[in-house]
Amino acid sequence: MNPTASQADVTLNTARGVAASLPHLLGFHPRDSLICLWMREGMLVVTQRADLPEFAEPVRDEDAARYAQAYLAAARNADADEVVAVIVDGREAIVIAVLQALLDTLAPMPVRLRSILVVQGSQVRDVRKEDGQWEWIDTESRQYAGAAIGGRRPALSRERIESECEPEATLAVTQRFEVDDRSMIEATGALIDFIDENREGGHLADLGDRTLRDACTGRVGRDIVLWWAARAESSKRQRLLEALMRCARSTSLGEGTHVAAAASAVAWMCGDGVRANVALDRCLLDDPDNRMGELLATVIATGIPPTSVADWLGSVEWSVLCTWDHADAAGSSMDEQAG
Numbered sequence: 440m441n442p443t444a445s446q447a448d449v450t451l452n453t454a455r456g457v458a459a460s461l462p463h464l465l466g467f468h469p470r471d472s473l474i475c476l477w478m479r480e481g482m483l484v485v486t487q488r489a490d491l492p493e494f495a496e497p498v499r500d501e502d503a504a505r506y507a508q509a510y511l512a513a514a515r516n517a518d519a520d521e522v523v524a525v526i527v528d529g530r531e532a533i534v535i536a537v538l539q540a541l542l543d544t545l546a547p548m549p550v551r552l553r554s555i556l557v558v559q560g561s562q563v564r565d566v567r568k569e570d571g572q573w574e575w576i577d578t579e580s581r582q583y584a585g586a587a588i589g590g591r592r593p594a595l596s597r598e599r600i601e602s603e604c605e606p607e608a609t610l611a612v613t614q615r616f617e618v619d620d621r622s623m624i625e626a627t628g629a630l631i632d633f634i635d636e637n638r639e640g641g642h643l644a645d646l647g648d649r650t651l652r653d654a655c656t657g658r659v660g661r662d663i664v665l666w667w668a669a670r671a672e673s674s675k676r677q678r679l680l681e682a683l684m685r686c687a688r689s690t691s692l693g694e695g696t697h698v699a700a701a702a703s704a705v706a707w708m709c710g711d712g713v714r715a716n717v718a719l720d721r722c723l724l725d726d727p728d729n730r731m732g733e734l735l736a737t738v739i740a741t742g743i744p745p746t747s748v749a750d751w752l753g754s755v756e757w758s759v760l761c762t763w764d765h766a767d768a769a770g771s772s773m774d775e776q777a778g
Contacts, residue, residue: 451483455580458563467597475511477550478519491529502536507537525555528558604702630664651664667679676709680706687702704748707745
């Protein structure tokens with residue numbers, strides 16, 4: 440699920456515009472995918488994507504129905520009044536079966552199905568229109584979508600993103616992965632001082648990747664970063680996400696739980712569901728029982744709106760959040776709430 444910035448709606452009025460927007464909404468160029476754009480009063484609320492199923496042919500109706508029901512169940516928290524469904528690539532038999540299952544499953548729902556689009560290569564067609572013709576997704580439409588939605592250039596595939604949290608030596612941070620308690624405590628103190636001194640401006644990324652990473656290896660530093668992100672503008676969150684992904688890569692396996700949790704939560708607030716999942720995987724790989732990781736897994740699985748997540752993360756009083764015991768930097772008011 441990708442909770443999505445509201446300005447994206449300007450590109451979603453035509454089949455060509457929707458198709459051109461998909462890579463920017465998802466963060467990568469989709470293949471073999473079912474995508475639903477959930478909207479309310481013409482504004483995009485959330486973008487949902489899943490791989491098309493690998494059904495054997497002939498495709499059984501009951502298999503397609505189960506797939507559609509499970510897919511749509513994940514969007515039950517989306518506050519939407521209409522939906523645009525898009526099928527990208529896929530074998531013809533699977534496309535036809537999924538289309539019918541979607542129609543049957545959406546029929547009793549209180550959401551209007553605005554259109555069903557099929558994208559094949561650089562062409563798109565609205566299959567709900569009797570005279571729906573294939574249209575080329577032209578360069579102008581792609582450029583317009585990129586300018587309207589903004590953000591980073593889409594990755595060529597989801598697989599390119601999946602390695603973004605894997606450990607690697609990043610000289611911008613340090614030539615060594617390890618972070619000791621002293622480094623974490625000093626970095627957390629620097630983080631608090633920075634926020635106190637820059638209440639009306641500044642950006643956490645200005646602290647530098649090394650300080651940001653060392654602070655986030657503890658739960659207190661992680662929660663301070665999330666508190667700041669929850670109250671920041673969307674453009675500032677995006678820059679912070681990029682820094683946190685670098686920080687996660689520069690932390691050795693088993694040590695990156697809190698850094699990755701911070702990256703996952705910020706990605707979700709940015710509307711980047713793909714990176715939220717990738718960072719969450721790293722968080723739970725390093726610590727399967729991490730409380731924040733378990734909470735984020737629920738948030739992502741149920742599609743809780745990013746505004747609700749930001750409201751919660753930003754609700755802790757600053758005076759409470761930055762009151763911590765230097766001898767036990769693992770303490771965390773947010774973890775207590777999550778528990």
